[in-house]
Amino acid sequence: MPKATRGVLIECDPSIKALIVNIDSSQHNIILDELDDTHLMIHPSMVEVVKQKLNKMLAENTYNPNEEAAKATGK
């Protein structure tokens, strides 16, 4: 008998998927199933958390040659 699991299908780049996997690696409470390189099934309640963490990580990993100036303008 097939199993039906409630979740949220995430479609993204392989790089983003790797990040999500990384986020998941600490607690293993996010990912329900890794479908393939660009698709993931995650826990419905965790979508917002993932988005938030992802944005933070991406911002950290962005090269910004004038960090201070950018902060000063505060955009």
Next chain:
Amino acid sequence: MNAIDGTSRQLKDTEDQTLDDTPSLLSIIIDAHVPSWEEIKSQISISEAVASILVFINAHLALHNSNSVNVIGYNASGARILYPPKSGVESTRSKEREERSESVSDGEQAPSKKDHSMYRQFKTVDEVVQTELWNMLNHTNYVEEEKQHNSAISGALSLALGFINKHVFVDESRMRARILLLTVGHKNETIQYIPTMNCIFAAQKLKIPVDVCKLGPGSDQVFLQQACDSTHGIYMDISEKNSKTPKGLVQYLLSGFISDPSLRPHIVLPTQSNVDFRAACFLTKQVVDIGYVCSVCLCIMSQIPSNRRCPTCDTTYSEKTLAGLGRKPLKKKKKKVVKP
């Protein structure tokens, strides 16, 4: 999503290039050799021809907003640029405005003055070309012209290429360029061989198609045919022997020569059946299929000169080297394959 990289963008760019119609610079070279025009007066007068050419120029300008022209006239005494005028376009307008105010006072000045009923861009070009061409025709000495048979086609082509080089290649404007040579083809016309060939090679190198429209009854100009063939231009002989008449010049020009270089890969061009590339012997003037070529100056001979000297560069050939050639030239060259 991952499709952003240099290669895909480059592909797209080149694709755009072929689809996008880039403006083009047309260099028109007009034969202003008065005796030649006299000869075909019964078929088309020079003023009729000029009117047709002007319509053609307008048509070219109409094709694209940024299309531009360059008009060059040539006769036996030389070649010169008729359009654009030296001082650039800006001052022409003011000059022309002066002229207009003058012409009001003078009454009639230019042969046909078209007032405001014409598109401004066309009008400027037409007026300048007309005035300059008329100047050129009037200021040449007819008697002298009759005598001289050499033509400045090479000069006109050189001017056109120089102009195109400067305005298209040096300025890096994204334009295409082509040359249209309108020649009457005087029957005694002589063409400077080396300079003309140099022009053809330069055009070939710069990928500028040279189109030739020949009106006169004279025989085909082999050089010009070669020019068209090697630059992928169009050669059209509008004369009676091809059951065409220069009367309908405007129609021939518009249907045959209007196609832009960007469009040419897509349409079937009138093709030349056979271009003669054979050479003539310097000594006997015979056409040769197989000939001897001097290794120093590349002159062509159909037989070994009797005094073993080159007729043009005067080099003496050694007995030994000629001995091998004396026999019927069927000697197969040895092809040695050397193994490393």
Next chain:
Amino acid sequence: MTSQFKNSINDYLEGLPEAVLTRLYQSPATCLAVFRLLPALARTLIMGMIFNPDPIAVADVDALVKPSSQRLKLETQKKLRLLHIFTETQAHIIINPTFKKNLRAALVGGDQNISFGVPCDTEDKHKVDVAFLDAHAVSQWEMILHFMVGTSIGRTPSDGVLNLLKHSGLMEPERGGLRITNAGFQFLLQDVNAQIWTLLLQYLNMSEYLQMDPVDVLNFIFMLGSLELGQDYSLSALSETQKHMLEDLRDYGIVYQRKASSRRFYPTRLATTLTSETAALRTASQSMEAATQDTISSSVAADSGFIILETNFRLYAYTESPLQIAVLNLFVNLKTRFANMVTGQINRDSVRFALSNGITAEQIITYLSVHAHPRMKGMEHVLPPTVVDQIKLWQLEMDRIRATDGYLFSEFKNFDEYKDVSTYAKELGVLLYENPGKRKFVSTLAGSQQIVEFVKRRNQKHRSSAN
């Protein structure tokens, strides 16, 4: 940029009924302008036909185009049919006689026609020179743009302009005032020529509400493009509609009239370059000349390109126009302002800010490449590819993941079962994702119930058949 307005005006023209088009073709200036909007092959075909008294045989056209380019030919013919320039019979193609006659007139001249404008024959007592017209055009046009950006310079455009801005959706009313919309931001990034066309097309749309004759409006627009800068033209040849239009165009800075009752008008550079692309196609040496001669000291001239963008995302813009700076400020983190230039940097934040304003990455890139400094235009890639890619990536980054609620179906007994169920889901149109290799698929939330029932039905059937 130009192709955009070309397409939109083409679409507009194609939508017009034949009778209107034929009326439109009565003006040589319009014929010429329409002619230039056509694809290259169409122009060549038409040129070959307009001096030919006989209709051209279909076979001849077929023979002219290489077999490999048949698609091009069909598209061209379709376009010409839609514009009612070509009529095709069994064996022949007939060109619209009105179009033919008037395009010929445009090329040959001679006939007295007024479609290229009627210059005033009397001397103007208050004659104005080109520099004045340029200044007038720039001040009027920039006033509109400044108003849109919000850097008010003291004056507000006239009601006609405000109406048009509202009607075209570039600005929307908000608390008594007007607020720029996303479309407005996009509008700002276009070059002047495209901006004018955008406005004029909006004007054309609006004119229908105002019960103006579109033929008159179009004829007038196309005529403006063929006028001569610095020449005064008489109002006498204009129709009532066109005189009415003149008032609006005066507000945009496209024409200059000393006062409303004046019997003459001057086109400005905005008008005379309407149908040409000289500004966009200025070559390096020409712009040098223009700069040294310094005849046009306006943003119209500066359009030829003032932005230098480096691979390290630094941007140098040789401009002092507050408008250009305001536009740049939409997506650049500006840092220093000098007497004749501003420097800044494109970074993630500045681009994200622009993206959140509805400006797309594509628009930023187009703006930068259109306004690139001539020295950059000479290069293989006008803009550094790294920057272009990064801007695109930043846009994608805004939306790095797509999340859809659904049910994951897994642990199928065998492939047959998986296949039956997934096919069913596909037929229902609720399948979001499938991976036959792993025998898993995802359906939408709404579809899951039906699938579960289908599985139950299927299993029952199997059980019964097995028994």
Next chain:
Amino acid sequence: MDDSDDDYIENISGDEYQGAPRRSRRNQAPKGAGGSVENMKMANGGYSWEDEYHRSWDVVQEDEGGSLAGSVAGLVEARKKRHIKDATPFQRGIIRNLILVLDFSFAMKESDLRPNRYQFVINHAIEFVTNFFDQNPISQLGILGMRNGQAISISTLGSNPNDHINALTAAKKLEPQGDPSLQNALEMARGLLFHVPSHCTKEVLVVLGALLSADPGDIHVTIDKLVIDKVRARVIGLAAQVAICKELCVKTNFGDASYYGVVLNEQHFQELMDEATTPLAESQQSQSANPASLVLMGFPSKVSEAAPSLSASDAALTQGGYVCPQCKVKVSSLPTVCPCCGLTLILSTHLARSYHHLFPLAPFIEVPCKNAHKSEFCAGCQSKFPVVARDAKNIQADGSMTSRYECPTCHSHFCIDCDVFCHEILHNCIGCQARSYSLYQVVVTKHKDAAPSLKLVMKRPDPDGEESSRPVKVRVVNDNEGPAWNEGGQAPTWGE
């Protein structure tokens, strides 16, 4: 400028450290010619690093108005000037056979030339092939590689540029490996050139990245053999000067060391390669080595066919082509050697393409300030010249700030762009042509049914405008005394 002859000799005889043969007709490079060759050779003849450091911003000077436009334009012009070559008419070996030897050894992995030496050299070699056949349509080229101590054949001697380009493109995939062997490569080149008839030149162009050569035997013997076989070698070093390469060049070029060059930068490499595309000037010694001869050539006619037929040259069905007049076999492209009977097949236009080597266009002369007012527009493109005050004193002595260049024959003034165009691409003087007289007037006589024959009549107008006919002299370089007019009694004349 008038003493360009002496200038040339000077360069041949001395300056061996400079590596690069200097053909520029200008003694002193204008200041700040931006990374050019001349920049490296300073006025005092020393190395560039011995010289005082020049700051780029010191070179630029503002004019009275505080504008830099003039200086910038000057710099741009100076850069373009470098292209102007020596243009004294030499007798040249027009029919060439050249073996291009490329280094595929370990040394080519260096990345001092971008992206690395190997890719860089192959890319330029592809360009070289195109230029070579453009300049020498009736010549032949072969390409060898040096790899793992062996000489490997990249493409055999042939006249189809596409064959060579394809071979080079394929060679891009080879990984450079092992030691180079100069001797093996030279021996192989010698073998390939062995059968070449005596009226053609035999040349070897070596591009050597390594500073060593791992040879199986005595390379000096090979060099002596090359001398006996009259093979002339030219070497371009990518790293530093190597004694054996210099010996090779000196010995095979009758004591002339200028055929050995070591690159300074990418641009210099390009220049050295370009130099090799121009046919070699014939010296008296080399002339005796390659006696003039007559060559049998066929002038095939072009045929257009409705249906494709077998082409002998590439063993495939092709539509249209050229028919060998001797054995009637069809070949698809020209120039080529008939695969059936061995006849050289060319078009008359191919011969014409080599003419500009024989009749080079005289270099244009910079117009001094006092004559600058004579012209306002360029005689070629009609662009406006900068206005020069007649008594302008603040003009730098070295650069031509008049931006005018005068043709010595017709005295027209040209801008730098047209000057470069005339000499590099067109090989005509626009002014002379437009005035309908030229240095070499070729009178063409029509023939009933063939290409017109030509007869060359020399015309040279005197400076005051009168035209006088004088025969052309073809100059031969004497090895020791420098250039001299061919004084063999009768000067060669064109025409009867």
